[in-house]
Amino acid sequence: RINDNVVYSRHEDCFIHTQTVVQRFFDQASLWPNHTAVECGITGRKYTYDKVRMLARRFGSSLVRMGFKKGEVLGLVLPNLPEFPITLLGAAGVGMPVTTVNPIYTAEEIARQMQNSGTSVIVTIPQMADTIRQVASMCPEVRRLIVVGGPEEGFVSLLEMFQDSGDLFDDNIEIDQFEDIFVLPYSSGTTGLPKGVMLTHSNVGSNIQQVVHPGTSRLIQTTSSNVTDSFQEVYICVLPFFHIYGMAAVMLTGLDHGAKLVTLPRFESESFLNCVYQQHPTMLQLVPPLVSFLGHRPDLKLEAFHRLHTIFCGAAPLGPAAASKLIERLGKHDLLMQEGYGMTESSPVTHMSPIVNNKIGSFGEPVSRTRVKVVDLNTGESLGPGQEGEMCVFGPQVMKGYYKNVKATEETIDSTGWLHTGDIAYYDEQNQFFIVDRLKELIKVKGLQVSPSELEDVLRRHPAVLDVAVIGVPDDISGELPRAYVVKKSGAAASKEDIAEFVDEKVAPHKRLKGGVVFIDSIPKTSTGKLLRRELKSMLLSQ
Numbered sequence: 001r002i003n004d005n006v007v008y009s010r011h012e013d014c015f016i017h018t019q020t021v022v023q024r025f026f027d028q029a030s031l032w033p034n035h036t037a038v039e040c041g042i043t044g045r046k047y048t049y050d051k052v053r054m055l056a057r058r059f060g061s062s063l064v065r066m067g068f069k070k071g072e073v074l075g076l077v078l079p080n081l082p083e084f085p086i087t088l089l090g091a092a093g094v095g096m097p098v099t100t101v102n103p104i105y106t107a108e109e110i111a112r113q114m115q116n117s118g119t120s121v122i123v124t125i126p127q128m129a130d131t132i133r134q135v136a137s138m139c140p141e142v143r144r145l146i147v148v149g150g151p152e153e154g155f156v157s158l159l160e161m162f163q164d165s166g167d168l169f170d171d172n173i174e175i176d177q178f179e180d181i182f183v184l185p186y187s188s189g190t191t192g193l194p195k196g197v198m199l200t201h202s203n204v205g206s207n208i209q210q211v212v213h214p215g216t217s218r219l220i221q222t223t224s225s226n227v228t229d230s231f232q233e234v235y236i237c238v239l240p241f242f243h244i245y246g247m248a249a250v251m252l253t254g255l256d257h258g259a260k261l262v263t264l265p266r267f268e269s270e271s272f273l274n275c276v277y278q279q280h281p282t283m284l285q286l287v288p289p290l291v292s293f294l295g296h297r298p299d300l301k302l303e304a305f306h307r308l309h310t311i312f313c314g315a316a317p318l319g320p321a322a323a324s325k326l327i328e329r330l331g332k333h334d335l336l337m338q339e340g341y342g343m344t345e346s347s348p349v350t351h352m353s354p355i356v357n358n359k360i361g362s363f364g365e366p367v368s369r370t371r372v373k374v375v376d377l378n379t380g381e382s383l384g385p386g387q388e389g390e391m392c393v394f395g396p397q398v399m400k401g402y403y404k405n406v407k408a409t410e411e412t413i414d415s416t417g418w419l420h421t422g423d424i425a426y427y428d429e430q431n432q433f434f435i436v437d438r439l440k441e442l443i444k445v446k447g448l449q450v451s452p453s454e455l456e457d458v459l460r461r462h463p464a465v466l467d468v469a470v471i472g473v474p475d476d477i478s479g480e481l482p483r484a485y486v487v488k489k490s491g492a493a494a495s496k497e498d499i500a501e502f503v504d505e506k507v508a509p510h511k512r513l514k515g516g517v518v519f520i521d522s523i524p525k526t527s528t529g530k531l532l533r534r535e536l537k538s539m540l541l542s543q
């Protein structure tokens with residue numbers, strides 16, 4: 001190849017199937033129908049692969065019976081539960097794109113996403129019923145509410161839908177792999193408010209195959225159900241399914257090769273450890289704070305890790321010290337500590353560290369069928385090894401675009417199809433990549449996104465706030481925490497605590513201003529009034 005300073009994947013091209021993600025799941029599920037597909041780590045409620053397949057069809061059929069049509073959006077406002085994959089696959093199977101929402105969001109936050117995506121039906125849990133009633137009153141397009149459990153006034157029970165005959169689930173439905181949206185998670189991208197990320201069946205289906213590629217993962221495919229001594233991967237699903245990491249890289253990837261998914265509705269240290277002790281996971285998918293958590297537990301029962309072959313970490317920078325500490329703690333010489341990199345906009349995985357001779361501190365190399373380049377921030381020219389610039393990626397997993405937002409799409413994916421990540425990185429002579437900094441304004445709290453623009457919008461509604469800028473400040477436990485720099489109106493008496501509380505009531509817990517509120521005289525801007533966030537950050541943090 002010519003030296004074009006593009007890093008090509010060194011892996012053979014993965015197989016790209018021509019089915020929808022749902023059809024592919026049905027085919028795979030028929031290979032091991034009697035294995036447990038998903039089990040609740042708290043209650044033990046579980047479904048086999050065959051049951052998931054059957055209930056997904058019934059759920060899809062019941063949606064059609066209610067009058068929903070291909071292209072109408074279904075909103076999932078659920079914690080990790082066994083019914084999550086069933087409802088996701090069932091809706092997608094009848095051509096309905098699924099938008100997923102963090103279930104601890106406030107009614108206002110949920111309503112914004114439901115309105116923006118034009119959602120027409122919402123699935124939730126009884127604990128969220130009141131919030132969702134409020135959401136529905138703000139969203140005239142929402143025609144039905146469904147509850148997992150119940151009964152709840154105004155909601156259809158999922159159990160009732162599971163009684164459907166399934167006959168309206170059309171196996172021959174026309175779904176265009178490359179055009180039709182499979183899922184619509186939200187991401188703030190490089191700037192501004194969260195936007196719907198249109199991921200097609202081909203995007204997510206390709207990414208699953210890129211991840212399970214034998215050159216990239218140590219995964220073992222479940223052996224068929226008629227073999228008595230069969231092997232099955234076991235995943236503890238503590239990372240949320242509403243986020244692309246938990247959804248595609250854990251749940252859907254696991255289902256593709258017959259894993260048992262054990263769901264935990266939230267991270268809580270004791271229930272997480274108990275689940276590990278009972279289930280003996282073969283792989284742990286984590287984010288940096290969880291790697292630190294495990295590494296710092298003096299009382300870990302090490303025998304529970306005897307089947308563990310891989311610890312995978314992604315979504316935020318993993319400190320080499322935290323990684324080494326956990327490896328040392330577990331004392332397993334054959335354990336793979338693997339890092340990955342990805343974005344919601346790339347379904348998500350673009351890089352994974354090699355399965356042998358991986359470098360701690362690097363997030364690895366391009367997965368199969370993926371190209372990566374690092375471009376000069378001023379000239380856009382692609383750079384060679386050791387040089388820092390914006391990382392850009394190209395491959396079948398790159399999103400179709402942002403939902404109803406051509407401008408943001410064009411700013412992110414250039415005319416030749418390269419996705420600009422907004423991250424500053426470099427690669428070494430062995431084509432291993434390292435993160436340097438984030439160019440985009442996004443804040444990452446425990447691996448979850450926080451959009452500064454969204455917090456600024458909330459802050460501007462406070463009567464004492466004249467101007468405001470939100471940035472992320474480094475934090476040992478969470479990675480980053482949001483901090484607001486506020487210019488007060490003259491004579492306004494509000495305290496920092498008043499302002500922080502005002503925000504706390506309106507946003508999900510991880511978005512709270514735990515990095516503090518700081519009063520300043522003015523916010524630095526360009527002559528055209530544009531906020532200079534990066535400059536602001538280096539200026540304010542160096543003071």
Ligand code: AYL
Pocket residue numbers: 187244245249313314315316317318339340341342343344345348349363421422423435438444447448449
């Ligand atoms: P979003 N190191 C540093 N930063 C990272 C890393 C990493 N390994 N991975 C992701 N990020 C940051 O959309 C980076 O700034 O998706 C990137 O632009 O919530 C941003 O997170 C994207 O945030 C997997 C499975 C990674 C999942 C993911 C995370 C997807 C996060 C690898 O195999």
